[in-house]
Amino acid sequence: MKAVLCKAFGPPESLVLEELPSPSPGKGQIVVTVKACSANFPDALIIQDKYQFKPKLPFSPGAEIGGIVKAVGEGVTAFKGGERILASIGWGGFAEEVAIDADRAYPIPDKMSYEEGSAFLMAYGTSYHALKDRAVLKPGESLLVMGAAGGVGLTAVELGAAMGAKVVAAASSEQKVEVAKSHGATAGLVYPSGEMSRDEQKAFSDAIKAATGGQGADVIYDPVGGAYAEPAFRAIAWKGRYLVIGFAAGDIPRLPLNLPLLKGASVVGVFWGQFAALEAEANRTNVKELLALYEKGAIKPHISARYPLAKAGQAIRDLMDRKATGKIVVTMGA
Ligand SMILES: NC(=O)c1ccc[n+]([C@@H]2O[C@H](COP(=O)([O-])OP(=O)(O)OC[C@H]3O[C@@H](n4cnc5c(N)ncnc54)[C@H](OP(=O)(O)O)[C@@H]3O)[C@@H](O)[C@H]2O)c1
Structure with missing residues (x-):
């Protein structure tokens, strides 16, 4: 072979x-x-x-x-x-x-x-564990997905929509935002694919706030990290949950801890592989629920x-x- x-x-x-x-x-x-x-x-x-x-x-x-x-x-x-x-x-x-x-x-x-x-398994498993178990996402909440057309990002868009959230897709091109919109996002933002200036970071935070009716995002799903993380966190809602999924941009961001304090917000780690190993039964339940969502056409x-x-x-x-x-x-x- x-x-x-x-x-x-x-x-x-x-x-x-x-x-x-x-x-x-x-x-x-x-x-x-x-x-x-x-x-x-x-x-x-x-x-x-x-x-x-x-x-x-x-x-x-x-x-x-x-x-x-x-x-x-x-x-x-x-x-x-x-x-x-x-x-x-x-x-x-x-x-x-x-x-x-x-x-x-x-x-x-x-x-x-x-x-x-x-x-x-990996993409839906990660996003479902993140949104259901770690963020406890509720219907009607706003969900910002970074890297929204990527492997895990697009599953977070689909699952967020299936769970009744208002999904805002953020990605590096209009074409990627359109892909996310065709999978359930109702609003989209394009962020720069290279270095971000201070002004661009501020504009990105403002755009997230505007896309969430001025409230900020209740839940932020972040598989990208890098320079995008802090401006995204600055646009989190009161009692928001920031899901740390990964660092595809390369750099592991550092966050000033006054930001979660000011918003009563949580930074929530997500490690699906470890969850599947340490909580095998809960993971099996999640996979069964995901396969049921596939069977009824809610995710693909x-x-x-x-x-x-x-x-x-x-x-x-x-x-x-x-x-x-x-x-x-x-x-x-x-
Ligand atoms: N925590 C967990 O349990 C878990 C499970 C699975 C995966 N992950 C992590 O999640 C991240 C995404 O994994 P994936 O399989 O979904 O990857 P992917 O399909 O390649 O998606 C990653 C997205 O990140 C964005 N990105 C920004 N800067 C990038 C760069 N310099 N190089 C590549 N992509 C960049 C891209 O979107 P834009 O171009 O729109 O920015 C891309 O669509 C990885 O860090 C991975 O290790 C974590």
């Missing part, structure tokens, strides 16, 4: 495609014939040794898969060969086959494709580009170059 390997930490261009022996399932594991694996921003970090999880070299990146159960290990009763599954696996997905712990997999609904299955992964396995590095590069909207998926056998 073929796999894309990270043999030395570096940029996506340093990944190599190699032939490897097929894996065997260990105790409690299944081997999956991978049909699709989506790219996520953490792939860009993990191959550069900049992520929380640090697999041993060599390894395949690729955190989310859709595929077919090929073999079942000792003690696995939940799955049998031939079943269609989706799974969040951390890494190992940019390969034709992968052995995974069976408890990371879920059956794919009949009407969901392998591509959609590979683009589901937006796949903007597809690459064959040999070009998995390009999928990661597109994320790093801010070229993607929604998800990019690598399909096997193409």
Whole structure:
């Protein structure tokens, strides 16, 4: 079987495609014939040794898969060969086959494709955990989503709208804002994609306030960080919740602590991978609720580009170059 390997930490261009022996399932594991694996921003970090999880070299990146159960290990009763599954696996997905712990997999609904299955768990799982469990978002509240056309951002837009919030999408281009509006945002703002001057930061805060009727945003969902964070926080509402999702812009922002004081506001950390590990039952409940929302058509992964396995590095590069909207998926056998 073929796999894309990270043999030395570096940029996506340093990944190599190699032939490897097929894996065997260990105790409690299944081997999956991978049909699709989506790219996520953490792939860009993990191959550069900049992520929380640090697999041993060599390894395949690729955190989310859709595929077919090929073999079942000792003690696995939940799955049998031939079943269609989706799974969040951390890494190992940019390969034709992968052995995974069976408890990371879920059956794919009949009407969901392998591509959609590979683009589901991490993005929706993160945004649902953030909005439902961490922000306790209520119907009628305003939700500002930064990076609103990105992988996790677009799912926050869809879920926020499905939960009855008034969603304001912020992104680096009109085209990205339009994508977010077509997924449920009712207002949009464009922020500069380069350095932000003081005036631009003030204009960004003012635009958020204007888009939320002068009140500021009740909840801010931020997977971007960098220089956008402080002006966004300055436009949070009284008792607002600022969800710290990630730092795609590169810099981890620092916040003057007088700002949460003045607004009676909370800075709320969100770490879906750790939530799924430490609160497995609560995560399973969330995934079931998300699959039900998919079944009734309230959410649907937006796949903007597809690459064959040999070009998995390009999928990661597109994320790093801010070229993607929604998800990019690598399909096997193409
Ligand atoms: N906390 C968690 O549990 C969790 C789970 C999953 C992902 N994450 C984090 O969430 C962030 C987004 O992940 P993702 O998979 O959604 O990524 P993505 O699809 O690449 O989206 C990231 C967005 O960030 C914006 N951005 C701003 N500056 C950027 C830059 N210099 N390079 C790239 N993008 C930039 C882009 O939107 P604009 O061009 O519109 O600004 C882009 O759409 C990452 O930091 C990731 O590690 C966290």
